[in-house]
Amino acid sequence: MESASIAAGHAAHDDHHGPPEANRSSRVEPQFLGMLLFIISEIMLFGAFFTAYFFIRVVAGDEWFPFDGLELPVGIAGVNTAILISSSFTMHWALEGARNENRRALCLGLLTTALLGLTFLTIQINEYVHLGFAISENAQTTIFYSLTGLHGAHVFVGLTLLTFATIRAFRGHFTAKEHRGVEVPGIYWHFVDVMWIFVYSTLYLL
């Protein structure tokens, strides 16, 4: 009897190699927990950049654009903001498509979101080319390029995720029950959009 239980113990031991299995929460799925922790770290990263911005404007009380002949294209960036916000609506449309087993809405929604994101990034790069001042000019231009550049890098990451999701959607990988591959990039995309609203309103409007 004893030898049988020892043998069973050995068999169980042989089945499992390496470190003990990680604990899994029963309330939140690992994919969502991963995105949640990632976004929390991202908020802290953006927070650090915003601290530099508010230091200049509130603590030091320095002037902000337009000054010394340096101007920001508020109108063009406003149109760009509208483009990015509309991409969140198409993202939501895509996910609703996935939920309702509407493959056309899913594919078109993802494709439109990616194209709108690409348009945003193209306009942003074009804006950089025509601004007429360098990142090294003064503290204000450094903050401007750093914050918009940090956000642009996030749009690029979002576009990469969207590209994967779009290819998978066209290949028919998602169903009404299983569409985490659309939902998780969607959360990230909305986060990038929320961040832009803060970046645009503080850098360009206030």
Place this chain on the structure above:
Amino acid sequence: MLNPLRSEQEAFRFLIYVIVVVAVLLALVFIVRALV
């Protein structure tokens, strides 16, 4: 309760709230600036 990190739907709703709140705050700031 709204948790924008739990699902895309709640993230989208959060985005809408942010747009509305930021628009109201901006409007207030511009009104105060115009009056001062």
